[in-house]
Amino acid sequence: MDALDEVLEKYATSQHLMDHIRYTAESLSMEFDKWGEQYVSGPSLYILIVADVNFAEYTDPLGDNEWPVDRCRIVTESRDVFTNVARDVAFSRDGAVIVTGDGTVQRQMVRVRNPSRGEVEELEALEFPDWMGTKHMSALETSLRDDVLWGITLSEEDGRVTTFLNGTYQDYPRDEIGGRWRPET
Numbered sequence: 001m002d003a004l005d006e007v008l009e010k011y012a013t014s015q016h017l018m019d020h021i022r023y024t025a026e027s028l029s030m031e032f033d034k035w036g037e038q039y040v041s042g043p044s045l046y047i048l049i050v051a052d053v054n055f056a057e058y059t060d061p062l063g064d065n066e067w068p069v070d071r072c073r074i075v076t077e078s079r080d081v082f083t084n085v086a087r088d089v090a091f092s093r094d095g096a097v098i099v100t101g102d103g104t105v106q107r108q109m110v111r112v113r114n115p116s117r118g119e120v121e122e123l124e125a126l127e128f129p130d131w132m133g134t135k136h137m138s139a140l141e142t143s144l145r146d147d148v149l150w151g152i153t154l155s156e157e158d159g160r161v162t163t164f165l166n167g168t169y170q171d172y173p174r175d176e177i178g179g180r181w182r183p184e185t
Contacts, residue, residue, distance in 0.1 A: 014049055016071075017103055018150040020076055021047055022163055024083045025152055026177045028090055029159035037172060043090030044156035046135050047097045048112070048142060049149045055098055058145060059110035062095035067105050075103040090154065096138075101149055112142050120144045122167050133157070139164045 028043045032113035035042055048055075072078075072085040089097065095109035117123055122144050128137050143164035151164035159174035 011072075014082060014101055015150040016154065017049055017099070018163060020079070020082070021049070021099070021150075021152050022161060024079070024086050025154040025161045026172065027083055028087055029154060029161055029174050029177060032159060033162065038096070040157045042159055043154055044094075044135070045086060045090050045097070045152065045154040046095070046112075046139060047152045048139070049098060049099045049101060049151075051101050051147045053100055053106070053148055055110075055147065058113050058115065058142070059096070059098070061108045062111050062112065065093040065095045065109040066107050067093075067097050067109060069105060069107045073105060075099055075105060077103075112138050114138065114141050115145060126167055131160075136162060136169075139165065140169055143167055145171075 025045055025047075028045070032042045034040045067089060068085055072081050075082050082176075089109075093109060096112050097109055098106040100106070111148070115123055120141075123141060126140060126144075128140065134157070136153055136155070139153050139162070142148055143151045144167045149165075153162045153164075154160075155162075159177075161172045161177060162176075163170045
């Protein structure tokens, strides 16, 4: 198997899953209408799609912050259900949500530990733009881990949605979400 085949195999199903989560984050950003108001925080999400359920080596449980799996256990089961639960989580809980590559959402939300220099060689080459806060920097660094397929963030400060893959990111500022299909607001 050559390098391209390995990449395609690793990400074959995760692209659809990442798109589904990103579209949900974009929807939450678009429906919130108080961006820019002083002392107001919008919805906030930090979601990692991981290849394996053995993510404890780089995460710590974040107290009582849990994803309500009784309401939504599988991301792709229902777009409306996932979006409704994500909305509730985005306004009421803190920490990263872990989703396994098959779309299963893990109950416990977590704090993600930064990789050490010896753990991930590419770490030193990362460059962080000025707009990145701690959640975004964590997602960028964590995306370098072998077990992490994707990271997705929704910024509570300005509604930007960002996806992370292998130490790279694609940023979608709120005014660019949806591209030419974006509805007028």
